[in-house]
Amino acid sequence: MxxxxxxxxxxxxxxxxxxxxxxxxxxxxxxxxxxxxxxxxxxxQKDDLVDAWFDRADQHLLSIKAESDWLALPAERRIEEVIWRWLEALAPYRRVTGQMLLYKLEPGHIHLQIGGVLRISRTVQWLMEAADLKARHLHRIRQEIALSTVFVSTFVHWLTDSSVHQQSCRQSLKRKLAVGAKLNIWK
The missing domain is CATH 1.10.10 (Arc Repressor Mutant, subunit A)
Structure with a gap:
């Protein structure tokens, strides 16, 4: 087999x-x-291939080893690195990845869209773990909502970014994370 x-x-x-x-x-x-x-x-089903593709990206981001120098970085820098690591795993098939998302968003695929929301939540949980975010209770909820927003907007930007090495997307991500740091979201 x-x-x-x-x-x-x-x-x-x-x-x-x-x-x-x-x-x-x-x-x-x-x-x-x-x-x-x-x-x-x-x-x-065909959509299970999409989940497996994103699972592979999750595994790639989780391969970061949390050593003392990693944990000494500011939280926004750790978040940037884990998000970028996730995107790098998808990079060889960026165009196909965008097509996968369009496939999920077709009007007749409501069942795939619901699964997509759960998929985002799972990846965001892994991002939080890999970045070693430690917020609890209401602050964790606020952090998760903010990180979900940053993650999805960055992902969409990355899919359409034609700048060299997606530098436009990376700079946008840095700005969003800096705003979150000023608002004391990343702990």
Whole structure:
């Protein structure tokens, strides 16, 4: 049986060649010369590939080792680095990633949109953990709302940023985090 990672890699490659909208699970099975049943063992629907892609980015951001020099950085700098690390994991397939989001936002895909909100929440939780944010109670709620807003707006900006190395997006992220620091949101 073909493993989950191989199937995802082939889906990304085919998505880059054909576009995400055109990609079918059958195309992936044909390209890997495997039965659809092998794909179904790991992915019950096409959207599960999107979740696996974002799970891979989550794992990449979590690979930051929280050493003493990391923890000595200001919180806004740690947040910047973990968000950027997440985006870097997606960078080889940035165009396909944008197509995945458009696919989720189609009017007939309300079930995918609800899942997308939960997906954002899960990633934001990992961002908070990786950045070692320690707020509690009402301050944590405020922090989570602010970080969710910063994360989503940065992600959308990154998808459309044509500046060299997405410097426009990175500068925008720094400005947003600086405002949060002035408002004492990042603890």
């Amino acid at each position: 073909t493993d989950k990672s191989t199937i995802l890699d082939k889906a990304l490659q085919l998505g880059l060649e054909r576009g995400w909208e055109e990609l079918r699970l059958h195309d992936i099975a044909d390209a890997l010369d495997i039965p659809l049943a092998d794909i179904a063992q790991h992915f019950s």
